[in-house]
Amino acid sequence: MDVDVIVVGGGPTGMMVAGELRLHGVEVLVLERDEEPTRVVRSLGLHARSIEIMDQRGLLDRFLEHGTRYPLGGFFAGIPAPAPEGLDSAHAYVLGIPQPVTDRLLTEHAVELGARVRRGAEVVGLEQDEHGVGVVLADGTRPRARYLVGCDGGRSTVRRLLGVDFPGEPSTSETLLGEMEVSASPETVAAVVTEVRRTQKRFGLAPIDGAVHRVIVPAAGVSEDRTVPRRWRSSGNG
Ligand SMILES: Cc1cc2nc3c(=O)[nH]c(=O)nc-3n(C[C@H](O)[C@H](O)[C@H](O)COP(=O)(O)OP(=O)(O)OC[C@H]3O[C@@H](n4cnc5c(N)ncnc54)[C@H](O)[C@@H]3O)c2cc1C
Structure with a gap:
């Protein structure tokens, strides 16, 4: 057995679980698909x-x-x-x-406590027997553990591989989120936001780092396949 517990997914949930397990002396390996931490800010x-x-x-x-x-x-x-x-x-x-900071602080905490983190490690298969769990990674390697915890987000591969259903109603509205550089003055931005929000509560534009702003707009309709990222094209008029 390579380790006591494999945690799939190195987001905030996975890193918190890894830290908690280390506090109990459990050997942990976190397998994270992405090579590098994401810079996309989700949670604010x-x-x-x-x-x-x-x-x-x-x-x-x-x-x-x-x-x-x-x-x-x-x-x-x-x-x-x-x-x-x-x-x-x-x-x-x-x-x-911003979530990338939260993610980094929780990762540092888990690593300080002794959790091992392997990046660029995408889980594509699982094999379970009476002794534990064998994980199949995209690169063909197969780490084993006594237990596995799926912390791989809303479209969890672990959940799909286990055949666990995710019942619920599909969303009836969709909102797009993006980051963009804005050259207008803060006063102009504030005036536009106030004006648009009079009639559209799902519109938002706020600075996150200098000229870089986070923009939220309602989408036209709902995607048929929410696993495919939407492309939002500007008209080029500002
Ligand atoms: C637009 C938006 C805004 C949000 N705003 C807020 C907010 O203001 N406040 C708030 O509290 N929450 C907010 N959230 C929710 C928050 O982002 C999530 O609750 C949080 O990221 C969930 O953490 P997680 O670790 O469970 O999943 P994730 O952060 O999704 O992490 C899952 C990890 O698993 C990895 N992974 C996936 N598949 C595999 C695989 N097969 N093998 C290995 N690794 C894999 C992924 O690369 C990822 O790193 C927001 C979410 C969105 C989308």
């Missing part, structure tokens, strides 16, 4: 319960160092919601922190 922040868990694990200072605290409140599913009153938490705020 952590909510109170996640922040509490980072605090319990002694990770809070690292997160606070890279994040910005915002008051609670905002909207959920387009519905404006005030901050809950009397929240019983030492961390009743939202911590703005």
Whole structure:
């Protein structure tokens, strides 16, 4: 047996699981498909319960160092919601922190605790017997473990290989997310956002790094195959 537990997927879930297992002395190998960490920012922040868990694990200072605290409140599913009153938490705020930073901090934590991480390792098959699990990687290698944990995201290969269903209703709306350089002044951007959001709540444009902005727009319709990335072409008029 190569290791006690193989964790498939080195996103925030996989790295947190790897760190937790190491705290119990379990030998862990994380198999991550991507050669390099993604630079795409999905999550923009952590909510109170996640922040509490980072605090319990002694990770809070690292997160606070890279994040910005915002008051609670905002909207959920387009519905404006005030901050809950009397929240019983030492961390009743939202911590703005881009997901690539969260991913990096959790990876560093897991590695410091002794987890091994293998990048460029795409799981394409599984073989299970009474002794454990054999993993088939795209490069043909076959690491083995006593247990395997699937943390490979919303379109999990592990779930598909195990034949586990994912029942639910298909989405009736779709939103596109992108990052772009914006040359307009912050005042112009703010005025355009305010104007468009009067009638379209799913529109957003916010700076993330200098001129680079994160833009969110409603898609025209819903894709038939959501595994295929949509291409969004600008008209070239700005
Ligand atoms: C547009 C968008 C905005 C979001 N905003 C927020 C937010 O503001 N706040 C928030 O809390 N959450 C947000 N989320 C959700 C958040 O991004 C996810 O909940 C989080 O990434 C889930 O983590 P995960 O580790 O489970 O999966 P992932 O982050 O998807 O990680 C899965 C990992 O598994 C790897 N993998 C996949 N298949 C294989 C394979 N076959 N073999 C090996 N490795 C594999 C992938 O490369 C990936 O690294 C957002 C998501 C999106 C899409």
